[in-house]
Amino acid sequence: MEELPLGALRVRGWSAGCDLCWKGAKSVLFITGECPLYASCFYCTIAEWRRGKDLVIVNERIASSPSDVLDEVRLSSSLGVGITGGEPLSVPERISSYVRLLKDSLGKRFHVHVYTNSLGADEKSLSVLYDAGVDEIRFHTWDERYWERIRLAVSMGFSVGAEMPSIPMGPWIVKLKRLSSFLDRIGAEFLNLNELEFVPSNRERLLSMGMRPRADDEVGVEGSSEAAREVLEYLERETGIMGYFCPALQKEYQVRMRWVRRAMNVAREYETPTDEGTLIYGEVMGPEDLLISLMRKYGGSLKDGALLMRAESFERALRELRRLNLTGRLIEVMPTEDRRVLQIYPLDFVLRSRKSKVK
Numbered sequence: 319m320e321e322l323p324l325g326a327l328r329v330r331g332w333s334a335g336c337d338l339c340w341k342g343a344k345s346v347l348f349i350t351g352e353c354p355l356y357a358s359c360f361y362c363t364i365a366e367w368r369r370g371k372d373l374v375i376v377n378e379r380i381a382s383s384p385s386d387v388l389d390e391v392r393l394s395s396s397l398g399v400g401i402t403g404g405e406p407l408s409v410p411e412r413i414s415s416y417v418r419l420l421k422d423s424l425g426k427r428f429h430v431h432v433y434t435n436s437l438g439a440d441e442k443s444l445s446v447l448y449d450a451g452v453d454e455i456r457f458h459t460w461d462e463r464y465w466e467r468i469r470l471a472v473s474m475g476f477s478v479g480a481e482m483p484s485i486p487m488g489p490w491i492v493k494l495k496r497l498s499s500f501l502d503r504i505g506a507e508f509l510n511l512n513e514l515e516f517v518p519s520n521r522e523r524l525l526s527m528g529m530r531p532r533a534d535d536e537v538g539v540e541g542s543s544e545a546a547r548e549v550l551e552y553l554e555r556e557t558g559i560m561g562y563f564c565p566a567l568q569k570e571y572q573v574r575m576r577w578v579r580r581a582m583n584v585a586r587e588y589e590t591p592t593d594e595g596t597l598i599y600g601e602v603m604g605p606e607d608l609l610i611s612l613m614r615k616y617g618g619s620l621k622d623g624a625l626l627m628r629a630e631s632f633e634r635a636l637r638e639l640r641r642l643n644l645t646g647r648l649i650e651v652m653p654t655e656d657r658r659v660l661q662i663y664p665l666d667f668v669l670r671s672r673k674s675k676v677k
């Protein structure tokens with residue numbers, strides 16, 4: 319078993335979809351919020367506002383048309399997409415139209431994997447996906463009555479595996495071992511385990527079941543990574559399939575990696591991409607004539623009565639801004655359509671931190 323950064327574990331490699339995810343080269347397409355299992359999957363991490371809603375969201379953006387999805391995938395320089403929900407297979411025709419658009423525009427090698435809880439997976443829906451060019455199917459199902467549907471997907475020629483939360487309790491660990499053996503017997507390729515996570519929508523339920531957050535990150539559930547290790551050791555010993563454990567921290571890191579790619583593509587002339595995948599810029603407020611003369615000297619753009627300038631220019635202009643008695647700040651935003659603000663550093667704070675760096 320290989321130990322990877324941030325506590326990830328891997329046995330015999332991983333699927334093409336995981337490879338893209340690891341590189342931050344995958345977009346996430348939430349194709350519908352409808353799923354019949356919200357009452358039974360106590361660990362579900364889907365936010366309340368998405369549950370039961372027939373929404374399409376690509377990465378952090380609500381899509382009102384397939385072209386929004388294509389645009390977002392291009393801006394993120396993604397080489398593949400993971401189609402999730404809700405239960406994606408409740409809308410197979412919708413998946414088909416998006417996949418056809420993506421493959422026609424970005425090439426047949428653009429990789430697509432689809433998650434399903436198996437309820438909507440039958441010969442008809444899987445054929446729709448296969449004909450559209452879906453490459454990989456990831457099943458999420460505890461109910462052994464539905465495991466035959468995994469076999470069906472294998473027989474149709476998809477790359478197939480299962481993706482399950484690693485629940486740190488005896489019966490669930492036993493079930494995951496049984497699933498590994500089943501996947502191996504039917505010719506499936508992999509089992510992915512995700513660290514069980516606390517999110518606002520499952521917090522109370524997990525706590526009431528006696529689960530606790532890990533002391534060192536507050537998101538992952540205590541014992542989940544140890545449970546995954548036990549299952550992967552079994553998988554390595556008893557089967558020939560691939561196994562992978564994805565810790566909560568790794569998911570955050572992958573989002574940052576995707577942001578890094580997007581930030582490079584979408585930075586406006588006054589925004590500087592950071593190593594964290596965010597964008598940062600300076601904003602200066604004051605009389606228009608002063609702002610125009612600063613713009614001539616340092617560059618930038620006037621917007622809504624403020625001068626927006628690159629962070630490096632803002633730092634160079636600090637003393638002058640103070641001398642002219644102007645107000646200003648550095649603003650760090652997500653590289654998303656809505657440029658959600660992450661941090662604001664007022665002028666005085668930037669001046670103080672620069673002085674302490676100089677000392």
Ligand code: SF4
Nearest residue numbers: 353355356359362435
């Ligand atoms: S199948 Fe997936 S989306 Fe549906 S309730 Fe379970 S975990 Fe949530």
